[in-house]
Amino acid sequence: MKLNHIDLQVPDVQRTAAFFERYFGFEHTSNRASPAIAILEDGAGLVLVLQRLKRPEEKYPEGFHVGFLVDAVETVLAFHARALADGLEVSEVIRNNRGTMVYCQAPGAVLVEVNARPVRARDSVGVGRVD
CATH class of the missing domain: 3.10.180.10 (2,3-Dihydroxybiphenyl 1,2-Dioxygenase, domain 1)
Structure with missing residues (x-):
């Protein structure tokens, strides 16, 4: 079994996508203009899905x-x-x-x-x- 994607909830999808593209070489494979979702690939089989956080008060655990x-x-x-x-x-x-x-x-x-x-x-x- 292979882990093939991670889905992160973030307040600013495009800004977070730009970070992963710039620093880790991910390639944006979805509609670049969407404020709600970005699908990125690392070229080695991992897909990183970024979705707009629906409830801003929610935080990742420490x-x-x-x-x-x-x-x-x-x-x-x-x-x-x-x-x-x-x-x-x-x-x-x-x-x-x-x-x-x-x-x-x-x-x-x-x-x-x-x-x-x-x-x-x-x-x-x-x-x-x-x-």
Whole structure:
């Protein structure tokens, strides 16, 4: 079974779509002018659906986030520098046993993580791997 889409509810669909296009290379595949829905694809089979939040008082639970796993620490650092330069709300670079990561507040109050896991952790996540 394969996860094929994520549907996020956001107050400003087009602004949030532009964020995911600019920083993560998603491609807008639906009507760009729609204020109610945007369908984005990442080119690897994941579809990100953004729908207009119907009740503005609703918030994502604390800790809810969308995560992007990258291959290199340099990619995390480059994202961090770009987000800072663009004036986005972004955490300091965090280094721990889970990897090197940053968290960024995307439009629509969606927290986004960019993480490069340590080589050992990446190597041990294979399906059917026995150590």
